[in-house]
Amino acid sequence: MKSCSSFSNLASGNLWDLTETSITVPQVCPGKKIIVSNFLPLHAHMDLETEIWTFVFDKDSLLLQIKEGFSSGNDDVVYVGSVNVNVDERDQDKTAEKLLEELNxxxxxxxxxxxxxxxxxxCxxxxxxxxxxxxxxxxxxFDQMLWKSYISANRVxxxxxxxxxxxxxxxxxxxxxxxxILPTFLRVRNNRVKxxxxxxxxxxSSEIFRALPVKDEILKGLLNADLVGFQTYDYARxxxxxxxxxxxxxxxYKRGHIGVEYFGRxxxxxxxxxxxxxxxxxxxLDLPDSYLKAKEIRQRFAGKKLLLGIDDVDVLKGVSLKLLAVEKLLKKHPVWREDVVLVQVVSSSTIPGTDIHRTTKRINEAYGSVDYEPVVLIYGxxxxxxKxxxxxxxxxxxxxxxxxxLNLNPYEYVVCRQGGRKMDEALGILADSPRTSILVVSEFVGCSPSFSRAIRxxxxxxxxxxxxxxxxxxxxESERQLRHEKHYRYVKSHDVANWARSFMQDLERACEDHHNMQCWGLGFGLSYRVLSLPLNFKKLSTGHIVSAYKKTKRRAVFLDYDGTLVPQASFDKPPGYEVNSVLNNLCSDPTNTVFVVSGRGKNSLGELFVECENLGIAAEHGYFIRWNGISNWETSPLLMDFSWKRIxxxxxxxxxxxxxGSFIEAKESALVWNHHNTDPSFGPCQAKELLDHLENVLANHPVTVKRGHQIVEVKPQGLSKGLVxxxxxxxxxxxxxxxDFVMCIGDDRSDEDMFESILGTAWRSSISETPEIFACTIGQKPSKAxxxxxxxxxxxxLLQSLAAVSSLNP
Known part of the structure; x- marks a missing residue:
């Protein structure tokens, strides 16, 4: 998320004066699954005499099959979508009532x-x-009128x-x-809808997507969902x-999941x-229609190697390119003439006269014979x-x-090549015969990563x-068998039920904290979003923390520097007398362990706090750590590879x-590009470009590229203030x-790691008493604090109040 000290400027008046969504938690019980798609998974048929539409489920529809992955009954799955036929307006109410009652x-x-x-x-x-x-x-x-139609349809x-x-x-x-953009319209109606x-x-890619004039609205619409799923990592990236x-x-990355922070959600x-x-x-496979058709096909293509393609007639499907490849195969490798046939199924009957038809005709005339056609087109x-x-x-x-x-044809092919009892009997295949299959798959299709042994x-x-x-x-034969076995195991274990079950389980996990958050709606129309903050997120009372401080005897204090001890605008200025004085007072208390934890270099921090001899310092996000002014700097034990710096x-x-106005700060463990003194519009723009550039070229290096307050930083993976x-x-x-007392105060993203660390349970498991913990951020904003x-x-x-307590108890 964009770094800012407060989100109160996003709404008129004080954020806490906004009307908060009710947080009454209902009794937990399994809910319905509402499946929303452009078209309902139905077949429609009109009775010509009565002119009444009847509907039945399309059993081949993926949306219908996902019910296999839900543990609840069919009554708990409701579909929302269009019927793909024009129902008379006078009959719509009756039809809707019937569809809901009979088919959900x-x-x-x-x-x-x-x-x-x-x-x-x-669309x-x-x-x-x-x-x-x-x-x-x-x-x-781009047509603004058509975009308005898209909005209107999503609203319906x-x-x-x-x-x-x-x-x-x-x-x-x-x-x-x-x-x-449907998630936005649903989120407006209820902030906690799942x-x-x-x-x-x-x-x-972003270069293509940026051509869309309504790109912001589309992205914000998707981000109003709790979970967004993609077919491949490339699409998600x-x-x-x-x-x-x-x-x-x-x-x-959060425990194996990828999360985008969006206004606290x-x-x-x-x-x-x-x-x-x-x-x-x-x-x-074992239906008579299937195995009888298979016998017919085998007889027709007896003795031939069969290549198969089933595609829509669409320039994206590459059918013309496939035909050219077959033509090149027959030209370059004459051994396959008379022995190989491409059966190309196309979903349209309007092929004659097209490039596909002309190329097929040319191939068959050049390499075919009276009883042999290298390419067989099947229309419709x-x-x-x-199939x-x-x-x-x-x-x-x-x-x-x-x-x-989402092209599932290769999955279906692999399953069918495994055979079935009656199919095997009809084709004369022994039950224990080895099964084989080969996939030739474009590297540009979504299923390509799923088939590791396919020929890409x-x-x-x-x-x-x-x-x-x-x-x-x-x-x-042995190689084809090995490839088939690997693909079949994958398809069998990653079936549609697994897909639906896994997606729904992750959606449930993504929504677990809905009722532990305070929510406010911000913005209007397609810019609407929800600001979420934890229920226990509140202003730190000086009286409360002073009371806890007085009762404890072994205290740990972690303080960020820029934006916490001094304002961000004081980048080039040393801390004043008041800051040094309060730190010295806190450090003089033998029951206190006080650390300043910063991303700055060790030399810079050492000079800034030369007057604070008992102060612990962690520099470069913990790559260097010094327990006091007279101790030596310790280096992180993590193994570091800095070859990425040359790139x-x-x-x-x-x-x-x-x-x-920008400059580079070269640290021993990191590189920082600072745009603090640049043009306020151009600097952030350049920072975004630099971030993307570095992420691309350093994708295979063990580093993290992050954007902070007016900086872009590259540092080794695993290095964080949380480790300090x-x-x-x-x-x-x-x-x-x-x-027995732990306090951490910070203002930006890097400090979130410290908050998460001190609030975690790992280090507390080895102590008998629960310590007082205060994780505190600067400003009213989404935070782990x-x-x-x-x-x-x-x-x-606040620090002066704590120091005053220490001075009274020397």
Whole structure:
């Protein structure tokens, strides 16, 4: 999050005067799962005589299959979405009532005009190309009217979802890019509503996403969810980069999870590839329609190696490139002529006359014969039993889309190649026969990382693609078996039920603290967000801490320097007489262990506090530590590799030369680019660019790149102020002086590590009495601290009060 001392300027008047959302906690009980998507998982049929629509579930729909992962019954899953048919306005109420009663579905019934503008024009013709990297000068320009339709449609979805939501108990799972601002509309209705969002398409890089005029609104919409899921780490990384470069937000890893701090809320990021319903496919393999069709296909292509592709007719699916690769294969490796067939299934009947049709015709004329066609095109949507038959017989499945998100065809292929009892009997395959499969998969599709033994290809490289097909066809039986076994184990264990169960479990974890937070709504319209602070976050009373101080005899005090002991504006000034005096008074008390913990270098801090002989100092976030003025500096025991400095420093120099007033502070353990004295608009802009630049070039180095108050810092991973607190406290315990009073005061992100450390239980487990702990931040803002004070002058007054107690008890 952007560093600031107070969020009170975000609302008119004092933050604490705002009307707070009710925090009454209802009785905990399992809630419903509300699944919201653009279309309901239904098939529609109209009776031509009565003109009445009837609806049944589409059993092939991924959204229907996710119920397999929920422990609750089907009655606890409610679907919200459009019906994809035009129901007469006079019949909508009756239809809605029937759908809710019989199928637990809530239809949105968008008007035909709104559906056209929202879905067909804005989503399909603008958002979809942008998210798939195909936005060009020839693409449709951004249309404000269509954006308003997108807003209107999302608002309708919010209205309908709100009709069935119990905000305290239910969980809402929103699907795909059609509904990216829906979390905002739901959050406006209730600050504590539990929202998960999963994006089924790629998320573009920040360079592409920044072309979207409403990029801020989209990002803020997604950040109003509690959990945002992506198919691959690359998609998640692009989203996080956009949050950083566009909104200035930071993220961090939290016990294996990625979290974006957004106004006191942690928005969790989940990377989880979807799966298929393995049980349904295995059952379908043994249906008569499937194995009889398989026998027919085997007879037709007897003696041939079968390549299979099943794709939509879409420039992104790379079908034309696939055909060119097959043409190159047959030209370069004549051995495969008459022996290999590509069966390409395309989901449209409008192929004749297109490039696909012309290329197919050319290949078949050049390399085919009277009874052999190298490429067989099958038009139109294919029923499940026929797809399964082709899957079961294909030697290799080829997916070479130039960009794709959630494509589950390779998963289905792997399952079907495992076979079934009746399918094996029909094809004359022994039950214990080894199973094989080969996947040739584009590196640009979402499922690519899931199949570690697939042959990955660049669909644009036709020659390399042809060679990959040759390798796949020529591969030894034993190798094909090993690859299949590994992929089948993965698909079996990562099925659709596991996907749904894992996502919902993480959503539950992400919402655990909802009722432990104070929440305020800030902003209007699509800029609406929720400010969340812990229930126990309160102003530190001098009387309260002085009382605790008097009662204790072994005290540990940790103080940040810049922004805590002195204002941030005093960057180049030494601490005044008052600061030195109060520190000396505190340090003169033998029951106190006092440390200043700063990111500054050891020489700088040593000079600043030369008058405080008994003061402990931790420099460079704990890389150096000195227990008092006469002791030697100790270096962190962490193994450090500083080779990254040779990469980072030239980049920082480049930004320094182009940013007047900036400078580099070279520490022994870190490099800091400071823009304290730069133009207030240009400096932060350059800092954002530098942060992104350094993150990219240092991605494979053991370092952390962070943005602090008017700085960008690169330091070794694992180095933090929290380690200082842990070391000091553990030393006090091992020397027989376990602390009964711990106070930590700081103002920025680096101090959050100290707060987390002293509030943790690890160091307290070895002492018998619970100490008094005061973690205090500067300003009213989201923090891990439990207390706050208003400014540095209040910090000084508080320390003077404590020092006065010590002076009375020499």
């Amino acid at each position: 579905c809530v239809p949105t019934f968008l008007s035909p005009d709104l559906q056209e503008k929202f879905y067909h024009r804005f 399909l013709q603008y958002l979809c190309p942008l998210f798939h990297y195909t936005l060009t000068e020839k693409s449709d320009p 979805f919010a209205d309908k979802a709100s009709e069935v939501i119990n905000a305290f108990e239910d969980y809402i799972w929103i699907h795909d890019y059609h509904l990216m 929202i998960g969002f999963f994006l089924h398409v790629p998320f573009p 692009h989203f996080l980069s956009c949050c950083n470069r566009i909104l200035g937000l930071n993220f961090e 942690t928005v969790y990021i989940k990377i989880l590839p979807a799966g298929v319903d393995v049980g349904r496919l295995e059952s379908a 949507p294919m029923p499940l039993h026929e 399964i038959a082709y899957y079961a017989l294909a030697d290799c499945y080829v997916l070479n889309a130039t960009r794709d998100g 290809v660049n669909p644009w490289d036709i020659c390399a693609m042809a060679e990959s097909l040759h390798v796949a066809l020529y591969m030894r 980072a420093e030239p980049i920082m120099r480049l930004y320094t030369e182009s940013t007047d 607190a842990e070391k000091v406290l553990s030393t006090m315990i091992t020397t027989g002086k376990p602390p 439990t207390y706050y004070v208003d400014d540095t002058s209040e910090v000084l007054r």
